[in-house]
Amino acid sequence: MSVKLGVPSKGRLMEKTFEWFAQHGITLSRTGSEREYAGAVAGVEGIDLVLLSAGEIPRELAAGRIHLGVTGTDLIREKLVQWDQKVEEVRALGFGFADLIVAVPQAWVDVDTLDDLDAAAAAFRAEHGFRLRIATKYHRLTREYLRYGGVSDYQLVDSQGATEGTVKNLTAEAVADITSSGETLRANHLKILSEEPVLRSQATLFRSRTAPRDPEHNRALMALYDALGLDVRNRQSAG
Secondary structure, three states: EEEEEEOOHHHHHHHHHHHHHHOOOOOEEEEOOOOOOOEEEEOOOOOEEEEEEEOOHHHHHHHHHOOEEEEOOOOHHOOOOOOOOOOOOEEEEOOOOOOEEEEOOOOOOOOOOHHHHHHHHHHHHHHHOOOOEEOOOHHHHHHHHHHOOOOOEEEEOOOOOOOOOOOOOOOOEEEEEOOOOHHHHHHEEEEEOOOOOOOEEOEEEEEEOOOOOOOOHHHHHHHHHHHHOHHHHHOOOOO
């Protein structure tokens, strides 16, 4: 049995992941059509490539169906309860940077901090009779952030499409979303609160703590870690 390495199956994240491994002498390649999600690994023995969506990789790592996976920090921490019990962060890869932030309409000139947002939420409920709506795909992370920030009198509404457009479409009053440049937010007349973001995310190589392993798996992991130049602590974690 080989070590299964899950990487994003398409887009910029897949391309950058392939490039990063190539810089370490390991070639990842798609072996079928884009619909087949089949791949191969050259440069180290005992590793099988599994192409998945970035959003599937946290689940597959937690279930132990893949041993290693590349995905965003945001997806791991949003999708996995007690994520650090299920996966180990092996190495941040230095690309795919994005911040999970809270943004409000630019017209809210008096709302710039979490304290301001809490006051605005209370005033909104008093005026409208229902809680201020914050659209997001990141319910767990946003709820935790707002709780620690002392914000109440809000409700999270699920965003299935373009989160930034929900305020313009009158389905939310504010958003919590991933952004890399902020351009889309500004185009939708939204401003980011002047606080630390909910989370600073980047593409990261994670190891499953639940995937079954035997001596053959451990040898393949050690060979991969050596090729990637990982430090002693991470190499020891393969054992």
